[in-house]
Amino acid sequence: MILLGKIVLGMAGAGLAGAGVLCSEGVVHVKVIEKEPGGVHINVIAPAMLAPIAVRLAPRRDLAKACEQLQANLPVVRAALEGLRDSEDVVLVEVEEPGEHVEVSKTAGSIVVDVDDADATVHVTAPIRAISSTVEELAAATSNPM
Amino acid sequence: MKMMQKRTQVGVVFCLFAAGMAALVNPAMAAPADKYLHVNVDDATEGTKVNVNVPLEMAERILPAINNRDLHDGKISIRNKDVGDVDFRAVLDAVRTAPDNEFVTVKDKDSDVRVAKANGNIIVHVIDKKNKEQKVDVTVPLKIVDALFSTANKDELDLAAAIRALSDAGDILLVTVQGSSEKVRVWVDSRNTQD
Numbered sequence: 001m002i003l004l005g006k007i008v009l010g011m012a013g014a015g016l017a018g019a020g021v022l023c024s025e026g027v028v029h030v031k032v033i034e035k036e037p038g039g040v041h042i043n044v045i046a047p048a049m050l051a052p053i054a055v056r057l058a059p060r061r062d063l064a065k066a067c068e069q070l071q072a073n074l075p076v077v078r079a080a081l082e083g084l085r086d087s088e089d090v091v092l093v094e095v096e097e098p099g100e101h102v103e104v105s106k107t108a109g110s111i112v113v114d115v116d117d118a119d120a121t122v123h124v125t126a127p128i129r130a131i132s133s134t135v136e137e138l139a140a141a142t143s144n145p146m
Numbered sequence: 147m148k149m150m151q152k153r154t155q156v157g158v159v160f161c162l163f164a165a166g167m168a169a170l171v172n173p174a175m176a177a178p179a180d181k182y183l184h185v186n187v188d189d190a191t192e193g194t195k196v197n198v199n200v201p202l203e204m205a206e207r208i209l210p211a212i213n214n215r216d217l218h219d220g221k222i223s224i225r226n227k228d229v230g231d232v233d234f235r236a237v238l239d240a241v242r243t244a245p246d247n248e249f250v251t252v253k254d255k256d257s258d259v260r261v262a263k264a265n266g267n268i269i270v271h272v273i274d275k276k277n278k279e280q281k282v283d284v285t286v287p288l289k290i291v292d293a294l295f296s297t298a299n300k301d302e303l304d305l306a307a308a309i310r311a312l313s314d315a316g317d318i319l320l321v322t323v324q325g326s327s328e329k330v331r332v333w334v335d336s337r338n339t340q341d
Contacts (some may be wrong), residue, residue, distance in 0.1 A: 034294030075211035088180060090338040093195040 025049045026110060026127035033121045048130030055137040067142040074139055081135065084111070085128045180230040181313045186340055191327040197340050199277045202313045212296075220306025221297055235295055241268065242288060280325045285317055 025048040033044040055063065070077065084106050095102040100117040111131065117123040163330075183205065185198040210220040217223075241249070241263055250261035258273040268291060270284040293311035297304045312334055323330035 022218060075213075076208060079207040079211040080204065083201065083207040086336050087201040087204055090182070090199050091197065092199060094195075096192045096195040 024036040025133070027125075028127070028130065029125040031121075035118065035120055037107075039120070048127045051130050052133040053136040055134055055141065060141060063138065063141055067138050070135065070138050071142050074135075077135055078132075079121075081128055081132045085132070089099065089111045148190055155157055174268075180338070181235055181334055182338055183312070184331070184333050184335070185341055186296060186331045187328065189328040190331075199338060199340065201338075202334070206306060206309050206313065207311060217305075221302040221304050224301050224303060233300075235300060238291060242292070246330075275330045277325070280323065285318065287311075287318065289315060 018068065028044075028046050028048050029089070030042065030044045032040060034040045087106060089105070089107050091102045091103060091105040101114070102116075103112075103114045105112050106128070107125075109129065110125050110127045113122070113124040154318070158171070181202040183198075185196070185200075187194070187196040187197075200282070209217075214324070216225075231335055233310045244263060246262075246264045248260060248262040250259065252259040256276050258271075259276070260269075260271040261270075262269045266288050266290060268286045270282070270286075272282040274280040274282070290308050290311045293307040294303045296307050314336070317335040319331065319333040321330065323334040
């Protein structure tokens with residue numbers, strides 16, 4: 001009985017540790033709610049660490065266009081991410097029009113985009129560290145095509 | 147017992163001393179506050195409001211990374227056809243050494259324009275009479291103009307140096323545009339919000 005308890009405890013600990021490692025770079029949260037009747041409701045919360053792993057595992061030909069576009073702007077993207085990572089929390093852009101509100105901010109190490117207009121409400125949170133890792137994976141995929 | 151009390155007193159005094167030293171030292175060691183470039187556009191007729199807050203440190207890092215036709219390594223090329231044969235460095239030197247004064251005053255039926263130097267700033271004031279009395283005020287510290295022209299190449303403006311100079315300057319209102327229904331303000335300060 002005691003042995004069984006130890007095994008269960010060990011498995012629970014390993015599960016918790018695994019979840020901790022998986023979520024160590026934060027989570028990506030995408031929420032889309034279309035306002036029309038029967039509109040799409042999407043709510044995805046995924047460990048941010050999966051993004052660079054997914055890029056590494058994805059077929060190169062499917063990433064070709066993204067890599068090509070990124071390569072041209074890689075220094076700017078890197079500089080922007082570094083600058084954002086080191087800056088305080090800040091609302092970078094806020095646009096308010098009748099029936100529409102857009103906000104892009106840096107909050108607690110993540111880029112947060114909120115859009116609320118007549119058609120839909122969109123919320124995206126992505127940790128900057130995870131974006132950097134994903135960008136570097138894409139850059140590496142460009143320089144080492146398989 | 148007495149020994150115990152004495153040790154406690156010594157401990158308390160040491161803690162107070164350490165706390166006092168930390169309070170004294172921390173402000174001195176604190177990094178200078180980040181500066182932000184703020185842009186605020188408020189159009190009452192359209193009901194549109196736009197707020198932009200850019201950390202200047204981030205801008206300093208991004209600018210040198212941008213390389214397109216005219217903007218490269220944080221510098222922007224001035225095309226000869228844009229400026230003709232005007233030697234901006236000579237003009238700047240003349241303005242820098244001149245006492246505070248009003249340099250240009252133009253008044254016609256469409257607009258009033260005034261360019262002056264005051265308290266180390268170049269001030270441009272424009273009233274556009276055609277466009278519903280739109281007023282534009284631009285204040286640029288001379289230090290920033292100096293930084294803009296600090297490159298060796300006379301056909302370039304050093305934007306990155308100007309951003310660095312802005313970071314080192316105090317809080318300043320750079321541009322205001324006041325139209326009949328819209329207001330635009332551009333300023334730099336140490337706050338990360340516009341409240």
